[in-house]
Amino acid sequence: MRKLFAVFAGLTVISLLLAACGTAAPAASNGAPVIQTVVVTVEVPVTAAPAAPVVVAPAGYGETLKAVQARGKLVCGVNSQVPGFGYVDSAGSYSGFDVDYCRALAAAIFGDATKVEFRAVSAKERFTALQSGEIDVLSRNTTWTLVRDTELGGNFVHTTFYDGQGMMVKKESGITDLKGLDGGTICVQTGTTTELNLADVMATQGISYTPAVFDDADSTFAAYAEGRCDAVTTDKSGLVSRRAVLADPANHVILDVTMSKEPLGPMVRHGDDQWFDIVQWTVFALFFGEEFGITSANVDEQKSSATAPEAKRFFGLEGDMGLKLGLTNDWGYNIIKQVGNYEEVYNRNLGPDTLTYIPRGLNNLYTNGGLLYAPPVH
Amino acid sequence: MTEESLPPLTERLSALRWLRQNLFSSWGNSLLTVLAAWLLWVSGKSLLIWTFVDARWQVVAANLRLLLIGQYPAEQAWRLWISMLLLIFLTGNSLGLWTKSRKFLAALAIFPLALALIPFEMEQRLWLLGLALAGALGWLAGHSAGARTSSRSGTSRAFENVVIVGWLIWIPIFILLLRGLTLEGEGWMPLVTTNLWGGLLLTFLLTIVAIVVSFPLGVLLALGRRSELPVVRWFSIGYIELVRGVPLIAVLFMAQLMLPLFLPAGVTVDRVLRAAVGITLFSAAYLAENVRGGLQAIPKGQFEAAYALGLGGFQTMLFIILPQALRLIIPILVGQFIALFKDTALVSIVGLFDLLGIAKTVLAQPEFLGYQREVYAFISLLYWVISYGMSYLSQQLEIALNVGKR
Numbered sequence: 001m002r003k004l005f006a007v008f009a010g011l012t013v014i015s016l017l018l019a020a021c022g023t024a025a026p027a028a029s030n031g032a033p034v035i036q037t038v039v040v041t042v043e044v045p046v047t048a049a050p051a052a053p054v055v056v057a058p059a060g061y062g063e064t065l066k067a068v069q070a071r072g073k074l075v076c077g078v079n080s081q082v083p084g085f086g087y088v089d090s091a092g093s094y095s096g097f098d099v100d101y102c103r104a105l106a107a108a109i110f111g112d113a114t115k116v117e118f119r120a121v122s123a124k125e126r127f128t129a130l131q132s133g134e135i136d137v138l139s140r141n142t143t144w145t146l147v148r149d150t151e152l153g154g155n156f157v158h159t160t161f162y163d164g165q166g167m168m169v170k171k172e173s174g175i176t177d178l179k180g181l182d183g184g185t186i187c188v189q190t191g192t193t194t195e196l197n198l199a200d201v202m203a204t205q206g207i208s209y210t211p212a213v214f215d216d217a218d219s220t221f222a223a224y225a226e227g228r229c230d231a232v233t234t235d236k237s238g239l240v241s242r243r244a245v246l247a248d249p250a251n252h253v254i255l256d257v258t259m260s261k262e263p264l265g266p267m268v269r270h271g272d273d274q275w276f277d278i279v280q281w282t283v284f285a286l287f288f289g290e291e292f293g294i295t296s297a298n299v300d301e302q303k304s305s306a307t308a309p310e311a312k313r314f315f316g317l318e319g320d321m322g323l324k325l326g327l328t329n330d331w332g333y334n335i336i337k338q339v340g341n342y343e344e345v346y347n348r349n350l351g352p353d354t355l356t357y358i359p360r361g362l363n364n365l366y367t368n369g370g371l372l373y374a375p376p377v378h
Numbered sequence: 379m380t381e382e383s384l385p386p387l388t389e390r391l392s393a394l395r396w397l398r399q400n401l402f403s404s405w406g407n408s409l410l411t412v413l414a415a416w417l418l419w420v421s422g423k424s425l426l427i428w429t430f431v432d433a434r435w436q437v438v439a440a441n442l443r444l445l446l447i448g449q450y451p452a453e454q455a456w457r458l459w460i461s462m463l464l465l466i467f468l469t470g471n472s473l474g475l476w477t478k479s480r481k482f483l484a485a486l487a488i489f490p491l492a493l494a495l496i497p498f499e500m501e502q503r504l505w506l507l508g509l510a511l512a513g514a515l516g517w518l519a520g521h522s523a524g525a526r527t528s529s530r531s532g533t534s535r536a537f538e539n540v541v542i543v544g545w546l547i548w549i550p551i552f553i554l555l556l557r558g559l560t561l562e563g564e565g566w567m568p569l570v571t572t573n574l575w576g577g578l579l580l581t582f583l584l585t586i587v588a589i590v591v592s593f594p595l596g597v598l599l600a601l602g603r604r605s606e607l608p609v610v611r612w613f614s615i616g617y618i619e620l621v622r623g624v625p626l627i628a629v630l631f632m633a634q635l636m637l638p639l640f641l642p643a644g645v646t647v648d649r650v651l652r653a654a655v656g657i658t659l660f661s662a663a664y665l666a667e668n669v670r671g672g673l674q675a676i677p678k679g680q681f682e683a684a685y686a687l688g689l690g691g692f693q694t695m696l697f698i699i700l701p702q703a704l705r706l707i708i709p710i711l712v713g714q715f716i717a718l719f720k721d722t723a724l725v726s727i728v729g730l731f732d733l734l735g736i737a738k739t740v741l742a743q744p745e746f747l748g749y750q751r752e753v754y755a756f757i758s759l760l761y762w763v764i765s766y767g768m769s770y771l772s773q774q775l776e777i778a779l780n781v782g783k784r
Contacts, residue, residue: 080731080739087742088731090440092449119573120739122729125634132638134646215727218741218750245747355744 064275073115076102077135080120084356097349098139104339108331113338138267154267158283162362163262166236167255184230185210197260241356287374289341296340437749448576457555459505470516475524486513572650576731584722588657596665621663634728672703712772
């Protein structure tokens, strides 16, 4: 009995210590003057059960930009395992659609697209990394959902890529819609919204199926290729690029069903609206460049011959638009000059000349029947 | 040699006679041999054909640097080569000093030279040549010092100490070289931040740090668990049982996901450091129990004899008990270190680019989509070669320490 008591006493002391560590830790920013005391409240779970959401009080207005500028580089959380969106090429540098967005943001802030440090974050740790300040912005094919926008302590800035979940089957199976999959096996990656969407859609339509879940995309598609499942599901962008590398691409069809809306875009921490604006207007600058026909090739010429008032404001020739964001007035020029406009970024990573070609579909300017629409630069 | 008795004569067989004696000694055995050969061929044929005909190894060739050192800047790779030179020199030293076999001299020189035959760029081949030289020189230096060991002269003792100190300072030197001394992007040895450390380099680093740090921790915990002081004993038991009760992946998730939220805002601990600490603390608990097993195998008489000689508790442990106990558990320890080496692959799940993590990234390159077999086969081979190397060296260590022959 005495021994047992000692164990409990020890455990109590440890939990008290943990609780003491967790509450009311003073804010300390890297050498920058502390403007506002940040109170960090952390709920320490007493049991091992999953904790209630951890609430972190926001960093103050303008703090993020200051920290980024003091550090001299942007830290961008990206995916390292999605062809076309984020991966490391043979030379050891990051490539992809989401990666180029980080470069555009660095160009806007520093006038130098190379001043960005990429941090590969996994699907599970991405939100923690953002909350804890390890990364400044998350640009990692993350779907905008209500829970992520609220409880997880982040704000989605704007959609940069409109995706939707699809289903791929073998042509010879003759399946044309989800009903045809009744009683079949479906390969799906675990820990993503994909798995939940699949369950939702199938439950709604009353279709029974056996999910075969895998931890990463590679194994999911390898299992499908080996015939271990009748169908495979993920975002349509993923299906297109994966089908291209199957042994017999022509023998697989992507069903004409969209099982979910998957708006993908960058995400920032709650509480710093200035930073939110910068990240958002970097997206708009990319749209703006395409809408006004400004490319990295002709940007100098366009700048010197700009006559339209909006273009002049975009280039920083009048109106001090950049200063209002907390940046320099040539922010828009720097983005286009160093990274290109939306179309250039898209075609470089997902265009017809790449192995990961995805038709633009909704990811087109509103003038071309898409959803990309930048507010006016006033 | 005069004092030692010569080993009994053994018959040296020609290849043909060996075959006859071992494989075709009777009709029945001949039949079995043929059958076994046929089975081997049937089961191994497709593997052989795949390896030499079907496999598209260009994915490994194109990404070799990435797989070995991750995104570590190519123009700074000389720092890694220098670390390797020092490492192989020390290895040669130790092998020359403590084992008498000449085959290690050959092995140390031949492996890098064989690698240099692969058409890398000239710079890499020169470095490999340097490795061969350093290994051979190290062995010769160790051997010539070891040759005088028979008389247990002072010089060879001093040399042994030099080699031991060399091993101890190699690790900080390695980490310093890896990290850099001057500011990022400036100076002759600029800082390389840990998010660029990757591939086999990171796997290797995590393993070494975990082994070197968890070893003393584990010994202390084992002693603590046997201590007569209740607080020390209860702490050790609590720690060991707590850590052994959770899986390593849970520890890593705690380090990567929970810890950042507990820290004050603005304070971040490096991710690689977090993973290394997690693995080390985890490994220490298991090591402690292995060491305790060794301690329990030491008969009580050893303690009593030590006390009778007038040694104190601390001296008894350090000079009498631990040397015997640790020698007993070498196979277990090596087994644990090999397991640890492979367990580091779990860090790829929490977003670090160790060998497995970088392999997954390579597989996302659009031009190499669908090359899983080649990449995974290659990293499996790397894991196997290193694991087997550790196992082999430990066997040599056992022979040198005469563990098996008592």
